[in-house]
Amino acid sequence: xxxxxxxxxxxxxxxxxxxxxxxxxxxxxxxxxxxxxxxxxxxxxxxxxxxxxxxxxxxxxxxxxxxxxxxxxxxxxxxxxxxxxxxxxxxxxxxxxxxxxxxxxxxxxxxxxxxxxxxxxxxxxxxxxxxxxxxxxxxxxxxxxxxxxxxxxxxxxxxxxxxxxxxxxxxxxxxxxxxxxxxxxxxxxxxxxxxxxxxxxxxxxxxxxxxxxxxxxxxxxxxxxxxxxxxxxxxxxxxxxxxxxxxxxxxxxxxxxxxxxxxxxxxxxxxxxxxxxxxxxxxxxxxxxxxxxxxxxxxxxxxxxxxxxxxxxxxxxxxxxxxxxxxxxxxxxxxxxxxxxxxxxxxxxxxxxxxxxxxxxxxxxxxxxxxxxxxxxxxxxxxxxxxxxxxxxxxxxxxxxxxxxxxxxxxxxxxxxxxxxxxxxxxxxxxxxxxxxxxxxxxxxxxxxxxxxxxxxxxxxxxxxxxxxxxxxxxxxxxxxxxxxxxxxxxxxxxxxxxxxxxxxxxxxxxxxxxxxxxxxxxxxxxxxxxxxxxxxxxxxxxxxxxxxxxxxxxxxxxxxx
Numbered sequence: 001x002x003x004x005x006x007x008x009x010x011x012x013x014x015x016x017x018x019x020x021x022x023x024x025x026x027x028x029x030x031x032x033x034x035x036x037x038x039x040x041x042x043x044x045x046x047x048x049x050x051x052x053x054x055x056x057x058x059x060x061x062x063x064x065x066x067x068x069x070x071x072x073x074x075x076x077x078x079x080x081x082x083x084x085x086x087x088x089x090x091x092x093x094x095x096x097x098x099x100x101x102x103x104x105x106x107x108x109x110x111x112x113x114x115x116x117x118x119x120x121x122x123x124x125x126x127x128x129x130x131x132x133x134x135x136x137x138x139x140x141x142x143x144x145x146x147x148x149x150x151x152x153x154x155x156x157x158x159x160x161x162x163x164x165x166x167x168x169x170x171x172x173x174x175x176x177x178x179x180x181x182x183x184x185x186x187x188x189x190x191x192x193x194x195x196x197x198x199x200x201x202x203x204x205x206x207x208x209x210x211x212x213x214x215x216x217x218x219x220x221x222x223x224x225x226x227x228x229x230x231x232x233x234x235x236x237x238x239x240x241x242x243x244x245x246x247x248x249x250x251x252x253x254x255x256x257x258x259x260x261x262x263x264x265x266x267x268x269x270x271x272x273x274x275x276x277x278x279x280x281x282x283x284x285x286x287x288x289x290x291x292x293x294x295x296x297x298x299x300x301x302x303x304x305x306x307x308x309x310x311x312x313x314x315x316x317x318x319x320x321x322x323x324x325x326x327x328x329x330x331x332x333x334x335x336x337x338x339x340x341x342x343x344x345x346x347x348x349x350x351x352x353x354x355x356x357x358x359x360x361x362x363x364x365x366x367x368x369x370x371x372x373x374x375x376x377x378x379x380x381x382x383x384x385x386x387x388x389x390x391x392x393x394x395x396x397x398x399x400x401x402x403x404x405x406x407x408x409x410x411x412x413x414x415x416x417x418x419x420x421x422x423x424x425x426x427x428x429x430x431x432x433x434x435x436x437x438x439x440x441x442x443x444x445x446x447x448x449x450x451x452x453x454x455x456x457x458x459x460x461x462x463x464x465x466x467x468x469x470x471x472x473x474x475x476x477x478x479x480x481x482x483x484x485x486x487x488x489x490x491x492x493x494x495x496x497x498x499x500x501x502x503x504x505x506x507x508x509x510x511x512x513x514x515x516x517x518x519x520x521x522x523x524x525x526x527x528x529x530x531x532x533x534x535x536x537x538x539x540x541x542x543x544x545x546x547x548x549x550x551x552x553x554x555x556x557x558x559x560x561x562x
Contacts, residue, residue: 130258
């Protein structure tokens with residue numbers, strides 16, 4: 001027997017839960033109220049988590065620091081490795097100049113502002129979210145629309161609102177990969193299996209939102225009447241994205257969901273506009289029509305930039321091949337690249353922590369040693385696949401090794417503080433899990449009863465509002481949501497997925513993303529104006545996610561994957 005967790009160290013559930021929540025409260029106050037940097041806020045929250053573990057939960061200091069160290073290493077491989085190389089892939093397309101060609105194609109798509117918003121904010125923004133994640137979709141699409149003549153603040157609002165449906169699968173599926181790996185021991189299944197189940201469940205929630213987001217965007221941009229005038233485009237964008245989001249998340253891989261769905265939406269819009277156009281081109285008040293020469297130049301740029309999509313095709317092919325064994329079952333071993341890549345996996349028990357902590361009822365039916373194992377999937381990781389795809393695509397686009405190395409160094413500098421924050425957030429999550437604080441919060445949340453799925457969505461929403469990241473939110477709250485669901489006999493896959501789906505609606509009001517959007521249009525200091533235009537929509541859309549989850553927990557249980 002090792003050290004036994006105590007789920008009510010303060011003598012009662014709610015006093016214990018209030019103290020267990022101190023690391024989260026410190027993160028909330030320092031980040032959201034005192035407006036300190038994410039890395040400083042995470043560092044203070046980590047110190048608080050260690051103090052709560054040692055002083056309140058009486059966790060041996062060695063175990064507390066061991067769990068923090070394991071969280072950092074988990075963050076290095078399971079989160080940072082993927083996020084970093086997703087951003088690196090995008091930076092390579094920028095460094096080679098091909099990204100400018102793609103922007104020229106998008107700018108020449110249509111003179112109608114409504115169609116431009118659908119293609120750039122919804123379609124291209126989702127593609128950027130799937131590849132790079134973070135704030136890149138907001139910064140890039142807002143700046144593009146402002147450069148095309150959209151009112152700058154309106155451009156950012158549209159970018160923020162569009163950056164909802166794709167966020168759960170952003171950065172090559174990183175939020176769901178993190179959720180699966182953290183909760184697999186609690187669920188008693190393999191990490192890959194847990195990730196696939198969460199991906200399937202989110203893929204049965206967010207497509208319902210993806211259907212309405214395009215129409216929602218046009219209403220905010222031009223009003224209800226103007227949205228009805230382009231309903232074929234609205235329906236085409238939403239339906240194509242939603243269908244491919246469902247198919248890819250349930251039958252292919254979470255790493256490919258946004259890329260495939262975004263390309264499908266963009267291609268569908270493109271094909272539609274070859275045969276259909278709105279009865280009248282809608283422009284902003286006082287705006288002059290585009291001159292014919294400009295249209296001709298845009299068409300020429302479009303023809304010259306077709307091959308610029310090659311990097312994304314290479315990335316899709318690389319991820320598809322690496323996941324082929326999970327898509328097509330019973331392949332011959334020589335064709336199953338997935339199995340071959342997994343042969344390089346390294347699974348090891350964390351020294352000093354593995355099975356040294358004991359869980360007990362009501363978290364587990366009997367006293368059970370808490371495993372502390374780590375899987376390093378050197379070749380199978382989406383981060384490794386993205387790195388290989390970036391190098392191959394870079395060489396095909398004419399990049400020299402020196403440029404690729406310089407871009408790698410620049411990406412490291414760009415993401416240095418984000419990576420540090422990721423490591424500390426994961427350290428907090430592991431300290432709370434192994435000390436028993438997460439379990440205390442889970443038991444407290446379980447008292448919400450039948451309304452738990454609704455609360456589950458808002459907890460995810462709060463997490464993304466605070467951290468700006470769905471992956472970080474799943475790290476902080478994913479295990480707690482799963483434990484709460486188990487206590488309530490609610491399907492834990494539904495709970496974890498709802499944490500993720502609800503979280504994406506907090507993206508549009510996250511202080512980090514508001515700051516990124518304002519900076520992209522040269523309007524730093526106007527974050528408050530952006531918040532006022534997005535806050536209500538954020539709250540309402542989270543309620544929609546919570547309502548969907550509540551129905552799935554009761555009358556639509558057949559939608560939950562088994």
